[in-house]
Amino acid sequence: MSTYIFVCPDCKQEIEVNASMREAILSSGCPVCIESVRATHFEMA
Numbered sequence: 947m948s949t950y951i952f953v954c955p956d957c958k959q960e961i962e963v964n965a966s967m968r969e970a971i972l973s974s975g976c977p978v979c980i981e982s983v984r985a986t987h988f989e990m991a
């Protein structure tokens with residue numbers, strides 16, 4: 947399964963996520979601060 951590193955543009959939190967968590971964050975925002983995020987805020991791990 948693909949793994950990504952999410953780095954929040956607002957709170958700077960780094961979170962390792964899988965593909966389904968990535969989709970959830972893209973639709974719901976950062977799980978820490980609720981800031982909306984884009985696909986560019988994820989890197990392949």
Ligand SMILES: [Zn+2]
Nearest residue numbers: 954957976979
């Ligand atoms: Zn955040």
